[in-house]
Amino acid sequence: xxxxxxxTSMDCAEGRAANLPCNHSTISGNEYVYWxxxxxxxxxxxxxxxxxxxxxxxxxxxIITEDRKSSTLILPHATLRDTAVYYCIVRYSGGGAxxxxxxxxxxxxxxx
Amino acid sequence: DVKVTQSSRYxxxxxxxxxxxxxxxxxxxxxxxWYRQDPGLGLRLIYFSYDVKMKEKxxxxxxxxxxxxxxxxxxxxxxxxxxxxxxxxxxxxxPWGEGGNQPQHFGDGTRLSIL
Numbered sequence: 001x002x003x004x005x006x007x008t009s010m011d012c013a014e015g016r017a018a019n020l021p022c023n024h025s026t027i028s029g030n031e032y033v034y035w036x037x038x039x040x041x042x043x044x045x046x047x048x049x050x051x052x053x054x055x056x057x058x059x060x061x062x063i064i065t066e067d068r069k070s071s072t073l074i075l076p077h078a079t080l081r082d083t084a085v086y087y088c089i090v091r092y093s094g095g096g097a098x099x100x101x102x103x104x105x106x107x108x109x110x111x112x
Numbered sequence: 113d114v115k116v117t118q119s120s121r122y123x124x125x126x127x128x129x130x131x132x133x134x135x136x137x138x139x140x141x142x143x144x145x146w147y148r149q150d151p152g153l154g155l156r157l158i159y160f161s162y163d164v165k166m167k168e169k170x171x172x173x174x175x176x177x178x179x180x181x182x183x184x185x186x187x188x189x190x191x192x193x194x195x196x197x198x199x200x201x202x203x204x205x206x207p208w209g210e211g212g213n214q215p216q217h218f219g220d221g222t223r224l225s226i227l
Contacts, residue, residue: 032213034215041221041223042220042221043116043202043204043218043219043220043221044155044202044204044218045218046215046216046217046218049213049215051213091213093213097143097145097160097162097168097206097208098160099145099147099155099156099157099160099170099171100147100155100157100204100216101154101155102154102155103154104154
């Protein structure tokens with residue numbers, strides 16, 4: 001997996017949008033951007049992924065820059081339950097199963 | 113929603129015991145994975161399986177084996193538990209998608225302590 005860079009920690013007020021940045025300047029054309037999060041003492045939770053276009057689901061939105069070198073995960077209305085470590089990774093889209101590798105991620109703290 | 117269920121959240125075993133960790137998924141996924149997660153070392157792949165009775169070694173298979181007799185169930189076996197196998201164990205599954213573009217979905221993990 002290509003390397004990603006994320007801030008170590010971020011704060012966000014409850015009810016506001018949380019915007020989590022990720023740099024992946026060496027991403028290849030056939031690699032997807034994935035976001036997972038891990039709440040303390042739980043397993044990682046898949047959030048969203050995308051290749052080129054912006055994506056939205058019931059949890060979040062993913063904005064990928066036109067050159068694909070960076071992306072932003074947006075949690076539109078953050079709640080206290082969104083406090084977690086958020087991991088941005090890039091994954092080859094080719095066939096076959098392979099393991100995930102997480103970096104250190106961003107510790108997002110939602111403040112009441 | 114995808115459901116990956118691990119048999120135990122917490123488990124305490126003794127050195128030398130044979131330990132079984134069970135994982136069941138309810139989404140008819142082809143791929144299943146076992147990871148361990150340790151502070152400072154991140155997520156490490158132990159074994160994975162892409163079909164019934166098929167298995168592939170991950171990055172750290174030593175001291176472990178796996179079994180996949182049914183599509184929905186993937187078991188991790190510690191043949192002779194040692195204290196350095198104390199860890200959080202995570203099971204995941206994913207469908208076989210076009211180009212391998214499919215997310216993995218995780219269970220809540222089993223925190224295993226070997227005394």
